[in-house]
Amino acid sequence: MTDASMPENAVKTSIHTLDARTKKRNAAETRFKAYGIAAIAAGLMMLVVLVTTIVGNGFGAFQQTFITLDVELVEKKLDKKGNRDIADIKKVSTFGYAPLLRTAFVTKVDELGIETDLKSKSMSALLSKSAPAQMRDFVLEDVSRIGQTVEFTFLANSRIDGYLKGRVTRESIANDKNVSVEQLDFVDQMVEVGVIEKRFNIDFIIGADASDQRPEAAGIGVAMAGSFFMMLVVLCLALPIGVAASIYLEEFAPKNWLTDVIEVNISNLAAVPSIVFGILGLAVFINYMHLPQSAPLVGGLVLTLMTLPTIIISTRASLKAVPPSIRDAALGLGASKMQSVFHHVLPLAAPGILTGTIIGLAQALGETAPLLLIGMIGFIASNPPDSLASGLLDPNSAMPAQIYEWAKRADPAFYERAWGGIIILLVFLVTMNTVAVILRRRFERRW
Amino acid sequence: MYDAPNLETAVEQKNIKFSASGVQVYYGDTHAIKDVSVEIEDKKVTAFIGPSGCGKSTFLRTLNRMNDTIDICRVTGDIRLDGEDIYDPKVDPVQLRAKVGMVFQKPNPFPKSIYDNIAYGPRIHGLANSKAELDEIVEKSLRRGAIWDEVKDRLDAPGTGLSGGQQQRLCIARAVATEPEVLLMDEPCSALDPIATAQVEELIDELRTSYSVVIVTHSMQQAARVSQKTAFFHLGNLVEFDDTSKIFTNPTDERTESYITGRIG
Numbered sequence: 001m002t003d004a005s006m007p008e009n010a011v012k013t014s015i016h017t018l019d020a021r022t023k024k025r026n027a028a029e030t031r032f033k034a035y036g037i038a039a040i041a042a043g044l045m046m047l048v049v050l051v052t053t054i055v056g057n058g059f060g061a062f063q064q065t066f067i068t069l070d071v072e073l074v075e076k077k078l079d080k081k082g083n084r085d086i087a088d089i090k091k092v093s094t095f096g097y098a099p100l101l102r103t104a105f106v107t108k109v110d111e112l113g114i115e116t117d118l119k120s121k122s123m124s125a126l127l128s129k130s131a132p133a134q135m136r137d138f139v140l141e142d143v144s145r146i147g148q149t150v151e152f153t154f155l156a157n158s159r160i161d162g163y164l165k166g167r168v169t170r171e172s173i174a175n176d177k178n179v180s181v182e183q184l185d186f187v188d189q190m191v192e193v194g195v196i197e198k199r200f201n202i203d204f205i206i207g208a209d210a211s212d213q214r215p216e217a218a219g220i221g222v223a224m225a226g227s228f229f230m231m232l233v234v235l236c237l238a239l240p241i242g243v244a245a246s247i248y249l250e251e252f253a254p255k256n257w258l259t260d261v262i263e264v265n266i267s268n269l270a271a272v273p274s275i276v277f278g279i280l281g282l283a284v285f286i287n288y289m290h291l292p293q294s295a296p297l298v299g300g301l302v303l304t305l306m307t308l309p310t311i312i313i314s315t316r317a318s319l320k321a322v323p324p325s326i327r328d329a330a331l332g333l334g335a336s337k338m339q340s341v342f343h344h345v346l347p348l349a350a351p352g353i354l355t356g357t358i359i360g361l362a363q364a365l366g367e368t369a370p371l372l373l374i375g376m377i378g379f380i381a382s383n384p385p386d387s388l389a390s391g392l393l394d395p396n397s398a399m400p401a402q403i404y405e406w407a408k409r410a411d412p413a414f415y416e417r418a419w420g421g422i423i424i425l426l427v428f429l430v431t432m433n434t435v436a437v438i439l440r441r442r443f444e445r446r447w
Numbered sequence: 448m449y450d451a452p453n454l455e456t457a458v459e460q461k462n463i464k465f466s467a468s469g470v471q472v473y474y475g476d477t478h479a480i481k482d483v484s485v486e487i488e489d490k491k492v493t494a495f496i497g498p499s500g501c502g503k504s505t506f507l508r509t510l511n512r513m514n515d516t517i518d519i520c521r522v523t524g525d526i527r528l529d530g531e532d533i534y535d536p537k538v539d540p541v542q543l544r545a546k547v548g549m550v551f552q553k554p555n556p557f558p559k560s561i562y563d564n565i566a567y568g569p570r571i572h573g574l575a576n577s578k579a580e581l582d583e584i585v586e587k588s589l590r591r592g593a594i595w596d597e598v599k600d601r602l603d604a605p606g607t608g609l610s611g612g613q614q615q616r617l618c619i620a621r622a623v624a625t626e627p628e629v630l631l632m633d634e635p636c637s638a639l640d641p642i643a644t645a646q647v648e649e650l651i652d653e654l655r656t657s658y659s660v661v662i663v664t665h666s667m668q669q670a671a672r673v674s675q676k677t678a679f680f681h682l683g684n685l686v687e688f689d690d691t692s693k694i695f696t697n698p699t700d701e702r703t704e705s706y707i708t709g710r711i712g
Binding site for chain 2 (some may be wrong): 254255323325326327328329330331332333334335336339343344348
């Protein structure tokens with residue numbers, strides 16, 4: 001043995017020169033570090049590409065082109081009898097308001113001295129199709145406004161909006177019947193004098209979705225409310241159920257084959273594709289229990305099923321992380337099992353539970369697939385919910401569902417809004433994850 | 448080892464607090480404690496010594512049923528506290544543990560304030576009716592734990608911020624706050640430096656005046672210093688149990704002698 005390990009003519013080596021083995025080991029370590037840096041660099045690059053693409057594509061959605069016009073609310077057109085009877089005024093449809101807009105354009109052009117060959121009908125085509133409705137709503141709100149000249153700020157048509165944002169160009173509209181080169185020339189003139197301008201559009205964030213014809217009026221606000229009510233359901237159900245289940249399994253349940261089976265199945269549930277929960281929700285909550293379709297309540301229930309395993313797993317992990325000595329200390333003082341759990345273990349595990357819950361919620365917030373199956377996609381909710389019950393039971397959409405809906409519509413203006421929606425969704429997710437990190441940092445206790 | 452008639456008279460004379468007879472403890476298939484019978488006297492310190500894994504801590508934990516928290520642990524035999532069987536189905540271990548306090552090997556203060564650490568036991572047992580009464584209990588317990596002077600100005604500071612020795616004295620003060628009748632200590636000084644150890648030992652000596660103290664220790668010198676009675680455990684058996692002075696000067700059993708002279712262990 002010693003013969004092999006201690007040769008008689010042992011060569012004296014210097015520690016100042018590296019032998020072949022050491023060199024090889026060092027080279028391997030350097031290579032490994034290089035791989036790691038390359039991997040991180042690749043990841044970071046992807047992230048940068050992702051963020052710049054999203055922001056670049058979606059930023060436009062937060063700005064909108066507006067046209068400011070002074071419109072005379074002509075009594076002859078809006079209230080022929082002249083008695084300000086609301087019932088009669090209501091009979092005038094949005095078509096009745098359209099001529100007023102044409103007149104307003106002509107007046108404006110004359111007033112500013114702009115020279116154009118454009119007919120007044122082509123001028124008013126620059127406006128969003130929502131413009132007459134906006135005027136009609138304004139009049140119906142207070143009929144005494146008839147006869148006055150009022151300054152309105154209308155949304156511009158999505159083509160005009162696209163032109164100002166660079167999405168629509170003179171070349172690209174060659175085959176587009178909705179807009180002509182002459183109209184674009186006119187827009188240029190109007191922009192110069194400040195009648196048409198691009199500015200921040202709060203309605204994108206708080207407004208409701210709009211029909212296929214009016215991408216410029218579409219907003220994500222109502223879908224956001226839908227997501228909010230779903231998250232409310234998820235939080236109210238998944239947190240107590242998940243925490244109670246974890247505490248029982250971790251602290252009270254006997255360790256036998258039954259609890260082993262339950263444990264394995266909870267882990268399995270976490271890996272079940274979300275669409276499976278969607279079809280389960282459709283079968284159980286809608287077809288069997290007859291809950292309303294497209295309702296955030298059903299969406300919330302489905303997402304609760306999906307979030308439960310996440311919450312249970314993270315809660316159990318944080319309960320496990322509480323040192324047994326704390327439990328011993330409490331039991332040794334004559335605290336009951338439940339007292340030791342609720343007075344000592346749970347407060348120590350709370351940051352972990354909270355973090356798990358927030359991450360579970362964030363996951364649920366971005367979930368789209370199950371919502372496909374319970375009808376929360378393709379629905380246009382025009383009014384924001386006005387109470388808790390209507391928020392839970394009235395058909396609504398959710399943010400990711402709304403994004404999906406926009407992305408599949410034909411008009412490229414919706415595509416821009418889909419990216420904008422993604423920005424808002426990401427802002428929510430990043431905020432939630434940041435809150436989770438801050439909570440963990442702040443309440444984490446060391447012992 | 449003990450005949451039944453002797454036991455009867457012993458209760459009369461020696462003021463026995465705990466009497467255990469024929470105690471067997473199993474962890475799953477492992478036979479950890481083999482037929483141990485021992486009597487622990489009131490207002491005395493009893494030390495359990497023996498090599499690692501000999502079962503002294505396990506036996507200590509059977510005395511306040513802390514082993515109940517381990518699923519695979521099974522205890523048979525008869526253990527009586529003041530003549531009452533503590534493994535009787537009628538006994539709630541929670542009530543028992545209020546009477547038989549425990550201090551653990553590693554200081555384990557709750558990650559709460561020093562005040563709350565001490566007040567926790569009295570609160571859950573309803574020992575104080577008012578804030579003033581609770582304050583009094585906290586002060587008394589901290590004084591008994593010989594730590595009052597060091598912490599009286601920072602009762603709101605977290606208990607985990609104290610030094611190791613202070614933490615252990617805090618844990619002792621916490622244990623005495625619930626007014627137990629017996630105090631079990633599982634190697635209370637193994638994580639402490641010699642100075643902190645000396646303080647805790649001094650404290651144990653004082654506590655003897657009001658409680659029956661059972662201490663598990665690895666240090667034979669410590670057993671010799673603090674205890675009046677010593678039990679030597681080896682491989683799950685109780686080899687010898689006698690007055691400390693006798694065990695350390697004139698042991699009956701060969702194994703005891705080998706252990707205290709350092710030949711085994």
